[in-house]
Amino acid sequence: MSELTPDLVRHLASLARIQVTDAEVDRFAEQLSLIVESVATVNSAVAGDVPATSHPIPMANVFREDLVEPSLTQEQALSGAADSDQGRFRVAAILDEE
Amino acid sequence: MAKAELMNYEQALEKFEVVIGLEVHVELNTNTKMFCGCRNDFGDEPNTNVCPICIGLPGSLPAVNRKAVESSIAIGLALGCEIAPNGRFSRKNYFYPDLAKNFQTSQYDEPIAFEGTIDIEVPSGAVYTVDIERAHMEEDAGKLTHVGGNTGRIQGAEYSLVDYNRAGVPLVEIVTKPVYGAGAEAPELAAAYVRSIREIVKALGVSDARMERGNVRCDANVSIRPHGQEKLGTRTETKNVNSLRSIERAVRYEIQRQAHIIANGGTITQETRHWHEDRGITSSGRPKSDADDYRYFPEPDLVPVQPSNELIEQIRASLPEKPAERRKRLQGEWQFSDLEFRDVVNSGLLDELEETVAKGAKPQAARKWWTGEIARLANAEGKDVADLAITPADVAELATLVESGKINDRIGREVLQAVLEGAGNPAKIVADRGLEVVSDDGALQAAIDEALAKQPDVLEKIREGKLQAAGAVIGAVMQAMKGQADAGRVRELIIERANA
Numbered sequence A: 001m002s003e004l005t006p007d008l009v010r011h012l013a014s015l016a017r018i019q020v021t022d023a024e025v026d027r028f029a030e031q032l033s034l035i036v037e038s039v040a041t042v043n044s045a046v047a048g049d050v051p052a053t054s055h056p057i058p059m060a061n062v063f064r065e066d067l068v069e070p071s072l073t074q075e076q077a078l079s080g081a082a083d084s085d086q087g088r089f090r091v092a093a094i095l096d097e098e
Numbered sequence B: 001m002a003k004a005e006l007m008n009y010e011q012a013l014e015k016f017e018v019v020i021g022l023e024v025h026v027e028l029n030t031n032t033k034m035f036c037g038c039r040n041d042f043g044d045e046p047n048t049n050v051c052p053i054c055i056g057l058p059g060s061l062p063a064v065n066r067k068a069v070e071s072s073i074a075i076g077l078a079l080g081c082e083i084a085p086n087g088r089f090s091r092k093n094y095f096y097p098d099l100a101k102n103f104q105t106s107q108y109d110e111p112i113a114f115e116g117t118i119d120i121e122v123p124s125g126a127v128y129t130v131d132i133e134r135a136h137m138e139e140d141a142g143k144l145t146h147v148g149g150n151t152g153r154i155q156g157a158e159y160s161l162v163d164y165n166r167a168g169v170p171l172v173e174i175v176t177k178p179v180y181g182a183g184a185e186a187p188e189l190a191a192a193y194v195r196s197i198r199e200i201v202k203a204l205g206v207s208d209a210r211m212e213r214g215n216v217r218c219d220a221n222v223s224i225r226p227h228g229q230e231k232l233g234t235r236t237e238t239k240n241v242n243s244l245r246s247i248e249r250a251v252r253y254e255i256q257r258q259a260h261i262i263a264n265g266g267t268i269t270q271e272t273r274h275w276h277e278d279r280g281i282t283s284s285g286r287p288k289s290d291a292d293d294y295r296y297f298p299e300p301d302l303v304p305v306q307p308s309n310e311l312i313e314q315i316r317a318s319l320p321e322k323p324a325e326r327r328k329r330l331q332g333e334w335q336f337s338d339l340e341f342r343d344v345v346n347s348g349l350l351d352e353l354e355e356t357v358a359k360g361a362k363p364q365a366a367r368k369w370w371t372g373e374i375a376r377l378a379n380a381e382g383k384d385v386a387d388l389a390i391t392p393a394d395v396a397e398l399a400t401l402v403e404s405g406k407i408n409d410r411i412g413r414e415v416l417q418a419v420l421e422g423a424g425n426p427a428k429i430v431a432d433r434g435l436e437v438v439s440d441d442g443a444l445q446a447a448i449d450e451a452l453a454k455q456p457d458v459l460e461k462i463r464e465g466k467l468q469a470a471g472a473v474i475g476a477v478m479q480a481m482k483g484q485a486d487a488g489r490v491r492e493l494i495i496e497r498a499n500a
C-alpha cells in the first residue's frame, strides 16, 4: 500500500479535476490515509482464496436485443446542457488528449 | 512543432532492435449501441442518436447488446483466442468531455477473449507470427470539435463542441503482445497486421471496416533497444494513425526519431504521440497515464457475461473461411505466381478479382484489367479503385469481349474509359458505338488491297521469308479501319496472298 503523500493527493486531485489548497492537501492526506487503512483492515480479514465480490446477486447474461429504440431529440438532448452551439454541447477547451 | 531530427533508417536498424505493439479498435456494425437502443449510424445530425443512457443522465441503466457480445466472440475466435467463461465490464474513470459519464465502460482484468495468434505476411513474402494478448469490449467516445484558435486543433482552442452520436458505439479493442524480430520490416508488418484485422472483421461481417470513417483505428507502440540488450526500451504510443500507409510511415518515423535521441545520449519519454499525416511527423502528446490513474473498478450496473460452450461452438462453426486460407485457395484455383498474387493482395483487389472470375472472366484477364488499366486510371484520378464507377460484372463482360475476339485490347481500354464515364456496360458501349472488331474477310480484303497498292513490294519480301514486312500492311489496315480490324486475321490473309 503506497503512502498517501501530499504529492499523491495532488495527483488524485488533478485526476478528479479539482483544485486543492495546501491546507486541503494536508487534511485530505490524513483523511484518505484513514480510509485506506480501514480498507486494508477489511482486506486482512479475508483469506486469499475468497473471490472478490463485484456483484452481490448471482446473475449473468442479461442482454438487450439489437433493436433500435427511440432516442431523444436534439432539443431534448441539449436541454440540460450548460451551453450549446450548432446542435452540440459546448464545453471549455481542455488541454489534454486529442 | 518542428520535425524532429532523425537517424537514417538503415543506420538505425544496424544499431537497434525494434519492438512494436499494436492496439486496434474495431467499431462493430450493430444496429444499436453497446448499452442502449440508440442507432449506431455514421453521419447523422449531431446529438440525435443519444438517450439518457449514452449521455449519462442520472438514474439511467445500461443493458448489454447481445449481438455485440456475439460479434466480439467471433472476432476472438477468428484470432485464435480463448473465450473467457466469465467476463466483466469495468469502469475506466477519466474526466474528458468525449464521454458524458466521466468513465468509459470497458473491460479490464476479464476481457472476453485472450491469448490468440495470427500469421501476417508482409509484402516481401516473409511471414511473422503476431501473438494477441487480448480482445475486449468497450464503448466508443463522442466526437469533439475544437473551436477558436487557428487550426481547429486543441492547441489554442477556446472551446469545444461535443456530438455524442458515437458515444456508446460498440468497440472491440485488440491488443498484441510485443512483436520482436521484424527488423527493417517492422513498419510493413504493422500495416499488414492492421490490413489483416480489417480483412478478418470484414469477412466476419461484424464491422464495416472503413478506416477513413474510423471503423478501424490503430495505436502503434514503438520502442527500440541496442542489439543484445535484454531490457526493453521505453515505448511511445502513436495515436491517430488512420490509414495503412500512415501506420507504416508513423512506425518508421518513430524508429528513426528514437534512434537519433538514444544515439545522442538522450532518453525516450514514455508518452502518447500524435501522427500528423500532412507533415509526416509525430508530435508529443500527454504523458502516458498509468492504468492506476484510471481507477478501474467493476461496473456495478452490468452483470457478468458468461458465454456458454454451446454458444461459443455455434459461433465457431459459423466462422467464414480464414482470409489466409482463402488466399491460399484462390491462388491455387487461379494458378497465379506468388508475385502475381501478391500484387493483387497488396492492391486490395482480391474481392473484386474473385467476383470478376465468378462472373465468367478468366483469372489472368481479370487480374490484368484490375491491377493494370483500372488501377492506372484510379491512380491518375487520385482515387481508390473501389470508388471508380465500375463493377466486377462490367470487367467480366469486358474481359469476355476481348477473349472472344469481338474487340481487341486497345478498343477494350477505350470501352473501359467509357464505362467509367457512365456510358453504360461494355456490351452496350460496343454495340452503341459500333466498336466490334471487323473479322469479315470481304471488308478486310478490300482494305488489304488498298494498303498493298501503296506498298507493292511487301508480298515479294514475305515470299523471301521476311515475314515482318507484313507489319506495315497490318498497320495500314488497322489505321484505315480505325483500329477495329482483327489484326490476327489480317496477318493470315496477307500471308495467304503472298503464298497464293
Ligand SMILES: [Zn+2]
Pocket (backbone or CB within 6 Å): B033, B036, B037, B038, B049, B050, B051, B052, B053, B054, B055, B168
Ligand atoms: Zn443511447
